[in-house]
Amino acid sequence: MLVAGLGLSAFAQSSEPDLDSGRKIFEAQCALCHGQTGTGGRGPSLNRPKLEKAPDDDALKKAITDGFQPEMPGAWQLTAREVASVALFVRSLGKLAPEILPGDPERGSRVYQAKGCGGCHIVGGAGEGFGPELTAIGARRSGAHLKQTLLKPGATIPDGFLYVAAATASGQTVRGIRVNEDVFTIQLKDAQGRFHSFRKSELKELKRLRGETPMPSFQSALTAAELDDLVAYLASLKGKS
Amino acid sequence: MRLLTFLLCTAAWAQVPYERIVAAAKEPANWLTYSGDYLGHRYSPLTQLTSANIAGLHVKWAHQFDNRMQVSPIVADGVMYVTGPNTAQALDVRTGRELWNWHRTIPKDYQNIGFGRVSRGAAILDGQLFVATLDCYLVALDIKSGLERWSTQVEDYKPGYSMTMAPLAIRGKVVVGVSGAEAGIRGFIDAYDAKTGKRAWRFYTIPGPGEPGNDTWPGDSWKTGGGSTWVTGSYDPDLNLVYWGVGNPGPDWNGDSRMGANLYTCSLVALDGETGKLRWHFQFTPHDSHDWDAAHVPVLFDAEVRGQKRRLIANANRNAFYYVLDRTNGEFVAGKAYAKQTWAKGLDDSGHAIAIPGKEPSAEGTLVWPNLNGGTVWFSPSYSSQTGLFYVAVREIGSIYYKREANYKPGTFFAGGGEAMAPGTEEAGFIRALEATTGQMKWEFPLQSAPWCGVLSTAGGLVFGGSNEGNFFALDAKTGKPLWDFQAGGAIGANPISFAVDGRQYVAIAASRVLYVFGL
Numbered sequence: 001m002l003v004a005g006l007g008l009s010a011f012a013q014s015s016e017p018d019l020d021s022g023r024k025i026f027e028a029q030c031a032l033c034h035g036q037t038g039t040g041g042r043g044p045s046l047n048r049p050k051l052e053k054a055p056d057d058d059a060l061k062k063a064i065t066d067g068f069q070p071e072m073p074g075a076w077q078l079t080a081r082e083v084a085s086v087a088l089f090v091r092s093l094g095k096l097a098p099e100i101l102p103g104d105p106e107r108g109s110r111v112y113q114a115k116g117c118g119g120c121h122i123v124g125g126a127g128e129g130f131g132p133e134l135t136a137i138g139a140r141r142s143g144a145h146l147k148q149t150l151l152k153p154g155a156t157i158p159d160g161f162l163y164v165a166a167a168t169a170s171g172q173t174v175r176g177i178r179v180n181e182d183v184f185t186i187q188l189k190d191a192q193g194r195f196h197s198f199r200k201s202e203l204k205e206l207k208r209l210r211g212e213t214p215m216p217s218f219q220s221a222l223t224a225a226e227l228d229d230l231v232a233y234l235a236s237l238k239g240k241s
Numbered sequence: 242m243r244l245l246t247f248l249l250c251t252a253a254w255a256q257v258p259y260e261r262i263v264a265a266a267k268e269p270a271n272w273l274t275y276s277g278d279y280l281g282h283r284y285s286p287l288t289q290l291t292s293a294n295i296a297g298l299h300v301k302w303a304h305q306f307d308n309r310m311q312v313s314p315i316v317a318d319g320v321m322y323v324t325g326p327n328t329a330q331a332l333d334v335r336t337g338r339e340l341w342n343w344h345r346t347i348p349k350d351y352q353n354i355g356f357g358r359v360s361r362g363a364a365i366l367d368g369q370l371f372v373a374t375l376d377c378y379l380v381a382l383d384i385k386s387g388l389e390r391w392s393t394q395v396e397d398y399k400p401g402y403s404m405t406m407a408p409l410a411i412r413g414k415v416v417v418g419v420s421g422a423e424a425g426i427r428g429f430i431d432a433y434d435a436k437t438g439k440r441a442w443r444f445y446t447i448p449g450p451g452e453p454g455n456d457t458w459p460g461d462s463w464k465t466g467g468g469s470t471w472v473t474g475s476y477d478p479d480l481n482l483v484y485w486g487v488g489n490p491g492p493d494w495n496g497d498s499r500m501g502a503n504l505y506t507c508s509l510v511a512l513d514g515e516t517g518k519l520r521w522h523f524q525f526t527p528h529d530s531h532d533w534d535a536a537h538v539p540v541l542f543d544a545e546v547r548g549q550k551r552r553l554i555a556n557a558n559r560n561a562f563y564y565v566l567d568r569t570n571g572e573f574v575a576g577k578a579y580a581k582q583t584w585a586k587g588l589d590d591s592g593h594a595i596a597i598p599g600k601e602p603s604a605e606g607t608l609v610w611p612n613l614n615g616g617t618v619w620f621s622p623s624y625s626s627q628t629g630l631f632y633v634a635v636r637e638i639g640s641i642y643y644k645r646e647a648n649y650k651p652g653t654f655f656a657g658g659g660e661a662m663a664p665g666t667e668e669a670g671f672i673r674a675l676e677a678t679t680g681q682m683k684w685e686f687p688l689q690s691a692p693w694c695g696v697l698s699t700a701g702g703l704v705f706g707g708s709n710e711g712n713f714f715a716l717d718a719k720t721g722k723p724l725w726d727f728q729a730g731g732a733i734g735a736n737p738i739s740f741a742v743d744g745r746q747y748v749a750i751a752a753s754r755v756l757y758v759f760g761l
Contacts, residue, residue, distance in 0.1 A: 031643070031645075039662065040662075073353055185728070
């Protein structure tokens with residue numbers, strides 16, 4: 001009877017993952033590499049809606065159980081319910097709170113065209129690739145964040161983004177987005193999409209324009225309604241279907 | 242008669258007796274032990290490469306592997322020996338072409354808990370190459386054929402024991418340490434008879450009941466006390482002492498279940514090479530809760546301190562302080578911070594850190610420098626007797642440390658928390674040159690990010706290092722001025738070495754999955 005009872009309770013449990021036990025297991029066993037809040041460390045960050053190696057929940061559970069050799073050990077010792085709980089918690093790290101946006105995405109799409117956003121950004125394969133691709137920007141950024149970026153681009157610069165001005169020995173100054181940098185060299189992309197590569201020791205000056213971006217503010221270029229519509233459009237971009 | 246002479250020469254040529262390793266500095270064309278010599282110097286007495294000709298340094302050959310390599314090769318008599326995860330290869334030093342290879346299957350249920358699947362190198366003694374495997378076997382291979390002479394299980398891998406370090410071969414014995422503190426192992430340092438593979442001695446880094454130091458562990462906490470020994474130690478042939486760094490206590494970030502100093506974690510231990518008996522110890526971080534292993538190659542040198550000739554041992558510790566001790570007795574000689582740290586006011590007269598209260602991990606998170614990987618970690622420092630400087634690759638990252646519950650279950654993470662990089666802070670990396678006797682910084686060379694590559698100094702006045710961005714470079718040993726660099730195309734997380742082929746000086750470094758060898 002006792003055995004049957006235990007079996008039943010195990011069965012009942014196995015179908016119901018829960019967030020709190022997922023969090024506890026994550027903090028104890030996964031956070032060493034992925035960071036206590038999923039922000040990453042030795043392992044990649046997980047606080048993103050899309051995980052390349054775990055596009056759906058089954059793949060995520062498999063990743064937790066089997067790991068990825070050689071970088072990530074599998075947690076084979078966890079029960080199916082525990083794995084599901086960890087998966088639930090990992091997914092919760094990347095969820096954006098549902099937002100109600102006042103604008104209209106369709107009208108926003110026309111604002112996007114009219115204001116020439118495609119001159120620097122690519123959406124669904126169309127546009128120019130100087131700035132970040134926006135095809136899935138709505139999956140990565142909230143409406144509030146997008147609005148702030150449009151009004152004050154310098155305030156929402158993502159980690160790792162750097163705009164620089166490189167003054168060469170010949171007196172020319174090249175401004176561009178840093179594409180790559182190592183100890184001795186730096187690679188830039190200018191507004192025309194051209195790549196430049198410099199040895200840092202040969203530059204007269206390398207200015208790191210922290211907090212600056214080539215993206216202009218759209219504060220005065222958009223009406224309040226246009227801004228809402230554009231934000232609604234960008235927030236609707238969830239990636240390739 | 243001529244044939245007999247030839248045969249005798251061949252036989253002698255193939256052997257690397259203990260005496261050759263002791264006198265390694267006399268044959269700089271070879272690199273006979275992990276750090277190049279027993280003293281942990283990672284210093285090449287070769288003088289061909291200098292600031293005057295380094296501009297001409299270029300790739301002589303490269304060898305590609307299946308795995309990311311952290312190896313520090315061994316070079317002996319025209320053959321280079323390299324190891325990867327459960328693999329070993331002999332390569333022709335002139336061309337990089339393979340002469341033999343060996344592998345041992347990694348068991349399906351093997352887990353690397355708290356570290357990567359890497360191998361940092363091998364040891365050579367007489368006619369054998371010694372390889373430590375991930376599944377915790379010490380294997381002796383015939384250096385001419387790569388065939389196994391013997392293999393000995395050091396410990397069961399299932400609860401979390403593993404080996405990633407290069408063994409250290411001393412007279413008649415092979416010394417190894419283990420990884421696994423993040424799984425709550427009880428660490429040890431072992432020595433095995435080089436001929437038979439039979440265990441000669443074991444020193445448990447966590448003392449058991451009745452042993453001195455066990456009173457620094459309440460209850461049964463010693464059983465899961467950690468104290469890994471995952472970085473190759475050094476050796477003083479005159480004193481016959483093996484010096485080895487001991488890792489963090491378990492669980493890492495939650496010390497509640499192990500109130501006390503937790504000996505001999507985060508310590509340097511000096512062991513009798515014959516018996517494994519503890520001669521002295523020095524604990525850098527008592528009751529550690531930040532994962533600051535003393536996982537470093539100890540550097541042995543002799544110098545005059547306050548008018549007195551001393552036998553010294555130096556350690557740039559993961560806790561961001563540099564220490565100089567008397568290696569005969571462990572007495573503190575000098576020390577100071579060499580990297581950014583916010584956890585201690587400094588060192589007192591006996592070398593103990595004056596900890597600032599409230600810097601332990603907490604439920605809500607505590608901001609502390611350095612991060613868990615410390616001011617520096619496993620990759621080797623270097624000491625040049627020519628400059629009297631101690632060279633070290635330095636990491637400066639601030640981290641938020643979290644404390645969580647820790648429940649021991651064999652073969653699983655027993656961490657009790659973790660860390661996350663402090664938002665709004667930037668990581669920094671440097672090669673720093675410290676005056677070896679004091680720790681006073683003489684120069685620094687800034688890097689793009691916190692490095693994962695060791696340094697090599699040479700008698701030609703050069704210091705070689707590597708970056709995460711793939712730069713392999715040479716600096717002036719006296720000034721830190723950059724003299725030469727090469728983009729290797731992959732992150733460098735290994736230790737450089739130098740040797741000679743046909744009278745020409747070469748330098749080798751592994752970058753991601755490629756081993757590069759450079760020469761003029």
